[in-house]
Amino acid sequence: MDMKTLTVQREGAVLFATIMAPPMNLLGPELVRDLVSFVSEAEADEAIRVIVFKSADPDFFIPHVDVGQIKAYRDEAAKLTGEASIAVLFRYLSESRLVSIAQVEGRVRGAGSEFVMGCDMCFAATETAIFAQMEAAFGVVPGGGGAQHLVRLMGRSRALEVMLSADDYSAELAERYGWINRALPAAALDDFVRSLAHRIAQFPGSGHVAVKRRVNAIALAPIEDFRRDSDLFGEGVREPGVQKRIQDAIKRGFQTRDAEMDLARLLGQLTND
Numbered sequence: 001m002d003m004k005t006l007t008v009q010r011e012g013a014v015l016f017a018t019i020m021a022p023p024m025n026l027l028g029p030e031l032v033r034d035l036v037s038f039v040s041e042a043e044a045d046e047a048i049r050v051i052v053f054k055s056a057d058p059d060f061f062i063p064h065v066d067v068g069q070i071k072a073y074r075d076e077a078a079k080l081t082g083e084a085s086i087a088v089l090f091r092y093l094s095e096s097r098l099v100s101i102a103q104v105e106g107r108v109r110g111a112g113s114e115f116v117m118g119c120d121m122c123f124a125a126t127e128t129a130i131f132a133q134m135e136a137a138f139g140v141v142p143g144g145g146g147a148q149h150l151v152r153l154m155g156r157s158r159a160l161e162v163m164l165s166a167d168d169y170s171a172e173l174a175e176r177y178g179w180i181n182r183a184l185p186a187a188a189l190d191d192f193v194r195s196l197a198h199r200i201a202q203f204p205g206s207g208h209v210a211v212k213r214r215v216n217a218i219a220l221a222p223i224e225d226f227r228r229d230s231d232l233f234g235e236g237v238r239e240p241g242v243q244k245r246i247q248d249a250i251k252r253g254f255q256t257r258d259a260e261m262d263l264a265r266l267l268g269q270l271t272n273d
Helices: 029-044 071-079 086-095 111-118 146-154 158-166 171-177 186-202 205-219 222-237 240-251 263-268
Strands: 006-011 013-020 048-053 061-062 097-103 107-109 120-123 130-132 182-184
Touching: 006 205, 013 029, 013 186, 029 048, 029 071, 029 086, 048 061, 048 186, 061 111, 071 086, 086 111, 086 120, 086 205, 097 205, 097 240, 107 111, 111 146, 120 171, 120 186, 130 171, 146 158, 146 222, 171 182, 182 186
Parallel strands: 013 048, 048 097, 061 107, 097 120, 107 130, 120 182
Antiparallel strands: 006 013
16 A cells, blocks of 8 residues: 555554654545545455554644645545545445544544544543544534534533533543543553454454444434535635634644644634634
């Protein structure tokens, strides 16, 4: 696999994909292009049963989308699903025959949160993982399936708290809310995920497909709902008031490493429309 933002390691029936998209793993066209290629090639290899996503950056897993390249990354998503929508792309991952696991260290916000919820499981480092669904700070709904997943995972009240606060949540609190499977000490995370991935991979792939199909029938929102959220985000982000807040955030350091280390504080300083 020839990719610029993912490094892939194979261990039998398991593929480990490590994200490295400087300066901070923003979800832009190159990363989406590589995710599309990675998933496509993994699905085409019948010997692969489990895929694990990690980050080479200790501070950031996927912090959010690159707000300056929304159309470009949407166009890349369409190369796998036929639709210019990362919501549909992430839902495709949920429906894939592959079992997907997110191993999170660092910040996961916005589309990063939506990506790990699109995976089948998520395990995070207690010391370093931070989660947020912060689109409401700009005046838009989450566009990658965040509302669909969060309400089903944690219930109405907690989903509203998470989305409307636009705040950062620790791995321990994310676990308590049902956002992720488990929060584990960083020293134990890698071995735990590797062991689980190989255990799952040793069982019949037909069982993976059958179980995922039944679970998705119960818990995964219809694709029309993902499309609707994607459209609402695309329409909302073009509104003058939303653009004003984005520009205000950029002036304060949004999409720079230093500011994104404490993004919740920055978002709380944005001026009202």
